[in-house]
Amino acid sequence: MTRDDSEIGSATIRRLGNAGLYAAYAVAVVFALFPIAAVLMLSMKQASEVFNWPPSFFPETLSLQTYIYVLTETTIGRMLWNSIFLTLASTAGCILISAPAAYAFSRMRFRAQKPLLLTLLVYQMISSMVIALPLYRYYEALGLLDSHMGVILIYITVEIPFTVWLLKGFFDAIPPSLDEAARIDGASRIQSFRIIILPLAKPGLAAALIFNVIAGWSQFIIPFILLQRAELLPISIGVLNFAPGQTEGEITIPYLAAASIIAMLPALVMFVILQRFIVQALTGGAVKG
Amino acid sequence: MIRVQGPKSSSLWSRIQDSPLFWLLPALVFLLLFYTWPLLDVIRLSFTNASLISPDYTYSLDSYRRVFRDPATWRTLKVTLIFAAGSVVLKLVLGMLLALAIDAGVKRGLHGIVIVRTSILAAWVIPGVFVGILWKILLSTSSHGLLNYWIESLSGTSVGFLTDTRLALGTTILANVWRGVAFTMILLYAGLQRIPPELYEAAKVDGAGAFARFRFVTLPMLAPIIFIALVLITIGGINTFDLIMAMTQGGPAQATEVVGMRVYQQVFKFMNLGRGAAIAVVLLAVNLLMTLIYLRLLRLNRKID
Amino acid sequence: MAQVSIANVSKTFGAATVIPGVTLDIADGEFVILVGPSGCGKSTLLRMIAGLETISGGDVLIGGRVVNRLQPKDRDIAMVFQNYALYPHMTVAENMGFSLRLAGESKARIAESVTRAAGILGLLELLDRHPGQLSGGQRQRVAMGRAIVRNPQVFLFDEPLSNLDAKLRVQMRTEIKELHQKLKTTTIYVTHDQIEAMTMADKIVVMRAGQVEQAGPPLELYDRPANVFVASFIGSPSMNLVPGQIGDAGFMTDAGHLLPLGPHSATATGRRLLYGIRPEHFVLADDGFVAEVAVVEPTGSESYVLARIGSIELTCVFRERVTLRAGDALRIRPRLDSVHLFDEASGRRINDDAV
Numbered sequence: 001m002t003r004d005d006s007e008i009g010s011a012t013i014r015r016l017g018n019a020g021l022y023a024a025y026a027v028a029v030v031f032a033l034f035p036i037a038a039v040l041m042l043s044m045k046q047a048s049e050v051f052n053w054p055p056s057f058f059p060e061t062l063s064l065q066t067y068i069y070v071l072t073e074t075t076i077g078r079m080l081w082n083s084i085f086l087t088l089a090s091t092a093g094c095i096l097i098s099a100p101a102a103y104a105f106s107r108m109r110f111r112a113q114k115p116l117l118l119t120l121l122v123y124q125m126i127s128s129m130v131i132a133l134p135l136y137r138y139y140e141a142l143g144l145l146d147s148h149m150g151v152i153l154i155y156i157t158v159e160i161p162f163t164v165w166l167l168k169g170f171f172d173a174i175p176p177s178l179d180e181a182a183r184i185d186g187a188s189r190i191q192s193f194r195i196i197i198l199p200l201a202k203p204g205l206a207a208a209l210i211f212n213v214i215a216g217w218s219q220f221i222i223p224f225i226l227l228q229r230a231e232l233l234p235i236s237i238g239v240l241n242f243a244p245g246q247t248e249g250e251i252t253i254p255y256l257a258a259a260s261i262i263a264m265l266p267a268l269v270m271f272v273i274l275q276r277f278i279v280q281a282l283t284g285g286a287v288k289g
Numbered sequence: 290m291i292r293v294q295g296p297k298s299s300s301l302w303s304r305i306q307d308s309p310l311f312w313l314l315p316a317l318v319f320l321l322l323f324y325t326w327p328l329l330d331v332i333r334l335s336f337t338n339a340s341l342i343s344p345d346y347t348y349s350l351d352s353y354r355r356v357f358r359d360p361a362t363w364r365t366l367k368v369t370l371i372f373a374a375g376s377v378v379l380k381l382v383l384g385m386l387l388a389l390a391i392d393a394g395v396k397r398g399l400h401g402i403v404i405v406r407t408s409i410l411a412a413w414v415i416p417g418v419f420v421g422i423l424w425k426i427l428l429s430t431s432s433h434g435l436l437n438y439w440i441e442s443l444s445g446t447s448v449g450f451l452t453d454t455r456l457a458l459g460t461t462i463l464a465n466v467w468r469g470v471a472f473t474m475i476l477l478y479a480g481l482q483r484i485p486p487e488l489y490e491a492a493k494v495d496g497a498g499a500f501a502r503f504r505f506v507t508l509p510m511l512a513p514i515i516f517i518a519l520v521l522i523t524i525g526g527i528n529t530f531d532l533i534m535a536m537t538q539g540g541p542a543q544a545t546e547v548v549g550m551r552v553y554q555q556v557f558k559f560m561n562l563g564r565g566a567a568i569a570v571v572l573l574a575v576n577l578l579m580t581l582i583y584l585r586l587l588r589l590n591r592k593i594d
Numbered sequence: 595m596a597q598v599s600i601a602n603v604s605k606t607f608g609a610a611t612v613i614p615g616v617t618l619d620i621a622d623g624e625f626v627i628l629v630g631p632s633g634c635g636k637s638t639l640l641r642m643i644a645g646l647e648t649i650s651g652g653d654v655l656i657g658g659r660v661v662n663r664l665q666p667k668d669r670d671i672a673m674v675f676q677n678y679a680l681y682p683h684m685t686v687a688e689n690m691g692f693s694l695r696l697a698g699e700s701k702a703r704i705a706e707s708v709t710r711a712a713g714i715l716g717l718l719e720l721l722d723r724h725p726g727q728l729s730g731g732q733r734q735r736v737a738m739g740r741a742i743v744r745n746p747q748v749f750l751f752d753e754p755l756s757n758l759d760a761k762l763r764v765q766m767r768t769e770i771k772e773l774h775q776k777l778k779t780t781t782i783y784v785t786h787d788q789i790e791a792m793t794m795a796d797k798i799v800v801m802r803a804g805q806v807e808q809a810g811p812p813l814e815l816y817d818r819p820a821n822v823f824v825a826s827f828i829g830s831p832s833m834n835l836v837p838g839q840i841g842d843a844g845f846m847t848d849a850g851h852l853l854p855l856g857p858h859s860a861t862a863t864g865r866r867l868l869y870g871i872r873p874e875h876f877v878l879a880d881d882g883f884v885a886e887v888a889v890v891e892p893t894g895s896e897s898y899v900l901a902r903i904g905s906i907e908l909t910c911v912f913r914e915r916v917t918l919r920a921g922d923a924l925r926i927r928p929r930l931d932s933v934h935l936f937d938e939a940s941g942r943r944i945n946d947d948a949v
Contacts, residue, residue, distance in 0.1 A: 018397060024390045025405045032408040035423045035467070036415075038435055042426065057435060097315040104312035116313075118584075123324060125580045127528035129549045130569045133556055134330035135323070137341075157323040160316050180646050181679035185693035185740070186667035189306040199683045218416035220531035221549075225557070236418045240535060257426055264419050271414040275407060303665070 036264075043067070043257035066258040076259055078231055079238035084266075086148060086223070086234055087216035090155035094163050094212055095205065097156065102167035103193050107179065120161040128158055132225045139226060146228050154222050159215055163208050170204025171197060210274055217267055235263045331573070334566035341560040352563035361543070361551070362568065368458060369547040373526030375462040376469070380522050381515065383466065384473030389503075391474070392481045406474075413471035421535025424464040425451065451537055454544040461536055461545050465529065473518050480514040481507070513590040520583040527575060548572045596657050596747035596780045597622045598643065603652035605638055605804075612638060613804040615652065620797070625774050625781045629791040630801035630827070636784045637752055639801075643782060644673050644750050657747050667693075669748075672741035676753040678733045680725040680740075687712075687721040690739045711742040714776070731762050738773065751783040755790065767793055788828050792816070800824050822941040825870055825934060831898070831909050836869040837938060845869045845935075849904045851883075856930030867944070870934035873898070873911040882927030887918050901926065 044062050070076050105113060135154065136145070144150030174197060182192040198205070220236050227233055230241075239259050305311050335353065339346035356362050387409065394402045412420070427436055428450035440448055450460040484507065492502045508515075530549035533539060539546035539554070546554075548568060556565035598620040605613040613635045620626045628636040641647040643654055645666035653660050661669045680689050688695075690711060691704040699707075712718045715735045725733055734754055741749055751770075755763045771794050774781055785791060791798045792812045799809040800823070808820040812828075819825035826832045838847040840863050845853040853869055885901035885908065892898075892915065899910045901924050910926060918924060935944050 014397070017393075018399060021390055021394050021397070021399060022401075024386075025394070025399075025401060028387060028390070028405055029408045031467070032412050035427050036411070039423050039426055042435075097319060100312040101316035104309045108309045108312070110309045112309075119320075121584070122577065122580050123320070125524050125583070126328075126576050127530070127549060127572060129528070129530060129552050130331055130573050130576075131324060131327040133552070133562070133566060133569055134327040134334065136556075137562075138327065138330070153319070154323055157319045160319060164316065175677065175679070177675050177677055177679040178681060181673070181675060181681075181740075182692070183646070184644065184666045184671070184673050185744075186696040187692075188303060191696060196681060214414055218418075218531075220416070220418050220534070224531075224534075225553075236416055236531070239422060240418065253426060253429075256422070260419055260422050260426070264415050267414045267416065268411060271411060272407075275410065 039257045040261055043254055043261050045254050066254045067262070070255055070258045070262065074255075074259070075230065075238065076235065076262060079233055079235040080262070080266075082148070082232060082238075083217060083234040083236065083263075086152060086155060086219070087213055089148075089152045090159065090216050091209060091212040093152065093156040094159045095208055098160050098163035098208070099167055099198070099205075100193070101160075102164045102171055103197060105164065105168045106171035107176070107189075107197075117165075120165055123158075123161040124165075128154075128221045132221055136225055145226060146232065148232060151223055151226050154226070155216055155219060158222070159212055162215075163212060166208050166211065167201065167204050170201045170207070174200050210270075213270065214267065239263050328573070331566050331569050334562055335570040337563045337566075339562040339566075341556060341562045346563065352561075352567040356564055356567045356571070364543065365546050365548055365551045365568075366571075368543075368545060369527055371458060372462055372465070372529065372545075372547055373523050375459070376465045376526040377519055377522045379462065379466040380470050380473045381518065383470045384477050384518070387470065387474040388477035388481055389507075391478060409474060410471045412468050415468060417468065417529070417531040418535045420464055420468045421532045424460070424467070425536050428460060452541055454542050457537055457541055457544045461533055464536060465526065465532055468532070469522065469525070473522065476514060476518050477511060480511045484510045513586070516586050517583065517590070520579055520586060524576060524579045524583075527572070527579070548575075597624075598748060598780060598782065599653075599655040600639070600643070601653045601655065603639070603642060603654060604650050605635070605642060605647065606650045611804070616801075616804075616806055617652075618799060618806065618809065620780060620782065623778045623780055625771075625783065625794060625796045626799060627783045627785060627791040627795035627797070628799045628801060629785055629788055630807075632786060633803075634801040635804040636801050640750055640752055640782060640784045643748075644671055645669055670746050671748045671750055672744040672746040673750040673752065674734075674737045674741050674754045676756050678725070678737040678754075678757075680733055680736055682725050685722050685724055686717060686728070686736050686739075689725065689736055690743050692740070693744050707743045707745075708739075711739045714742065714773070715739050730758050731766060734758065734766060735769075738770075742773075742777070747780065749779050749781040749783075751781065751785075753785055754783075755785070755787070763787075763790075770794060789830065792828065798828075800827055818943070818946075819934070820943055822868060822870075822936045822943075825936070825943070829872055831873050831911065833870045833872045833934070834908050835936070836906055836908075837866065838869060839864065839867060840935075847906060849906060851903050851906065853883075854928065854930060854933075855935075856933050866938040868936040868938050870936055870943075871908075871928045872932060873909040874913070875929045875932040876908070876910040876912070876926045877929060878912065878916070878925065879927040880925055882925040885924045885926060887920055887922045887924050889920060890916070890918050892916075899924070 038057065041057055043066055044064065045066075104110075105117065131154075139145040139150050142150075144153075178196055178200075179192055182196050187195065218236065219234070223234050223237050227237065230238075239256075310317075336348050336350065337346040338349060338351050387405075391402055391406060394405075415423075429437070437448060437450075440446075449456060451457055488506045488510070489502055492506050497505060527547075528549065529547060530553070533545050533547055533550060537545045539550040549572070552565050552569045552572065554565075555561045555568060598618075600616055600618040600620075602615045602617050603613065604611065604615045616635075616639060618626075628639060630636050638647060642649050643656075645661070645664060649662050653662055655661065656669055656671065666673075681692065684692065687705075687708050691708045694704045694707060708721070709718070712721055715738060717732070717735055717739055720728065720732060720736070725736065728736065737754070754770075755766055758766060767790060770783075774794075783790075783794065795812055797809060798812050798815050800807045800815065802823055808815055808824045815824055815828050819828060822835065826835070836845075836847050836853065838845055838853075840846075840855070841852075843852060844855045845867075847853060847869070883903065885903045887899060888902050888907070889900040890897060891900075895913070897912045897914065897916045897918075899912065899916065899918060901908045901910055908926075933945075936942060937944050
């Protein structure tokens with residue numbers, strides 16, 4: 001936008017506008033960070049403080065006692081490990097399966113291509129609750145219920161459509177003349193895929209990794225329905241058990257807060273590190289279709 | 290479409306590599322076994338009166354009849370609709386405002402924009418279940434509820450955000466918007482960048498003020514993206530489960546019982562597989578309808594480009 | 595022996611026949627250039643020879659072997675692409691040695707071949723760089739180096755100079771020609787630029803709409819174009835073409851002007867013809883016919899003059915400075931041995947038709 005300085009008092013108007021924008025930013029930041037900050041503060045309060053009236057935002061004394069308790073006395077360590085294991089295993093599996101499929105969609109031509117791509121798109125839109133029901137019976141019969149293996153298989157399946165679509169986009173950006181040059185140089189398709197396409201699609205693989213990890217960590221419906229034993233639960237389910245019901249005392253709130261912060265930490269840390277990539281991946285995302 | 294093909298390969302291994310099936314097989318197997326088959330099965334089950342515990346069942350339209358006669362079903366659908374619609378409207382409006390604010394800030398060279406964007410985005414990466422718990426802690430009426438304490442000292446009464454049947458749904462919508470507005474904001478922001486600045490300049494010359502420019506340049510140019518965002522947010526909203534489970538478990542008094550919750554209840558609390566499947570198929574049908582709309586919009590979008 | 599035979603090769607894409615049938619013989623060591631406007635099928639033909647497109651009909655033989663069903667790597671060819679197609683994530687040395695690495699050659703042999711090729715092309719200091727760090731001309735040389743390392747029977751070039759700026763193109767033309775003289779490998783080269791064709795080829799093949807209009811040495815196409823298309827395509831600025839008929843005294847244009855004819859055997863009195871004379875074949879002569887100067891464009895070494903006789907416009911190129919201005923009168927005469935006659939209906943050159 002070009003500045004129109006011919007108006008009288010335009011500098012004042014601009015400064016007012018800037019002030020207004022800054023105010024809007026402040027509101028937005030507060031709105032966005034307040035819940036996290038409040039719970040963070042809560043998690044650092046001592047148990048005795050909880051009954052203080054009036055309740056204060058900041059803890060009187062910063063104490064990590066809740067964290068220590070939660071990490072050592074509860075099963076949260078086990079649940080964190082479960083989440084990490086499920087997420088990493090499914091991410092690896094999904095990318096291993098989706099990359100070759102994306103190669104086929106990008107570099108080959110076959111009649112089923114358009115309907116298959118369409119199916120992939122549709123599958124991304126369906127709630128996992130719909131398939132969780134029959135899967136429950138299915139797994140019960142197969143003995144896969146209440147097993148990490150079973151859950152990982154489903155995690156991989158629900159992430160395949162998006163990952164294939166994402167990787168295909170990145171593969172399409174690599175000029176086909178590179179494939180042709182490699183063919184003339186004597187490369188087989190697999191060699192071409194391994195030595196030419198994959199290295200050049202590193203940003204795409206990174207984006208797939210990020211999305212898969214976020215999705216895997218966030219999975220709720222599937223582990224909720226398919227896992228029962230406490231020692232198998234990922235943290236997304238497990239932390240619910242920390243939540244106070246109507247009958248539990250309020251003394252657990254700081255512990256719940258601490259547990260929640262611990263549960264969110266990996267996602268937040270990864271986010272801070274990879275913020276730029278996530279934005280990039282998002283803006284290249286849904287609008288392309 | 291990019292094709293790299295030529296004369297048929299000589300050796301068997303090369304010919305295998307040339308067939309798309311070789312590359313697609315693992316993905317196809319997974320999708321068939323763990324997605325397509327369950328989809329077909331849930332549709333089949335909806336036409337039965339199966340129960341989760343007993344193995345026998347008969348085929349009939351009974352489950353559907355029961356489901357559609359049940360007033361609870363319609364209440365659930367209404368709740369889901371309000372949840373989705375409320376989320377969509379708020380996300381679009383807030384997202385638009387934020388995108389405009391950030392765009393204006395960037396153009397004016399203001400500081401701290403990255404902080405704003407990062408903070409809003411941070412809420413997006415938090416899994417839905419934790420968002421629910423966060424807000425639940427924040428909004429409780431008990432003595433540690435900070436928000437309620439402030440409200441009480443201002444107005445005299447505490448607000449039962451999650452316990453008042455009239456407020457609970459709105460509260461969950463608020464939490465949903467809190468976590469998801471980043472997506473809309475980034476989408477719309479990217480769209481704003483694609484509007485050629487000459488259009489604004491021409492509008493200025495034609496005498497358009499800021500509001501007029503927004504109405505006649507920004508909105509029409511963003512229309513395709515807004516529609517796409519609309520569909521995506523709606524689908525996400527309709528499919529929400531984890532957030533509500535964590536915040537209210539569908540209560541109080543089923544005020545926040547969305548379709549997903551009802552399916553879960555029917556199947557795993559009341560053991561009604563047939564009926565649960567029927568509701569799930571309704572959910573599926575709504576998903577497919579929205580997907581169709583999404584595809585139509587994409588095709589229109591491509592024609593405009 | 596690395597002659598290439600193209601025997602009635604055709605190409606169809608579904609229902610569309612883009613190449614009805616091309617027959618061409620390329621001798622061992624020959625530098626053949628396929629030239630023509632966009633869409634004439636030259637790239638398609640090249641890609642069929644390379645093995646990047648299937649051959650719908652006919653046979654392609656390289657060194658006496660039918661290669662229709664062979665993979666590109668088995669045809670003993672190497673290709674230089676228009677956009678170089680260098681692997682961006684590999685160094686120059688790795689790019690050039692890639693084919694040998696795939697073939698399982700030892701590191702020593704690969705290094706030796708790469709160094710040899712780099713030496714020929716002046717790339718020795720660039721071996722550790724990545725393509726992104728190179729200029730356009732350097733990248734093109736690396737692409738050629740990659741082809742040389744394979745030591746093939748045939749080099750295939752697909753419009754390699756199109757992405758370079760004009761000055762660089764002139765320089766690279768000479769380098770490619772020198773390379774060919776040194777290595778003497780059979781070369782098939784595709785371009786749309788007729789100057790490249792004229793300066794580099796042993797044999798030019800002019801193509802249009804999937805068919806060969808004429809094939810022969812450059813000067814033959816220049817001196818004796820088979821038809822109007824070839825005549826207009828070769829040579830810049832294009833040949834002047836004036837419609838009319840042969841009369842008793844010479845060539846009578848439609849507008850009623852008389853243009854002189856040299857000796858010819860065409861007996862085409864009464865047929866509608868085209869009189870063709872290249873701009874560079876006009877001579878300033880006091881005994882020539884009068885024309886009016888419309889535009890003068892001096893280039894330093896030559897002078898382009900647009901002259902008008904009535905409604906007929908003639909482009910002339912004089913290899914000297916002329917002191918003419920727009921509106922001046924001009925007396926010019928065509929070199930009679932460079933006058934071409936074409937049948938207007940078929941486009942065919944009829945100068946040498948038998949009586």
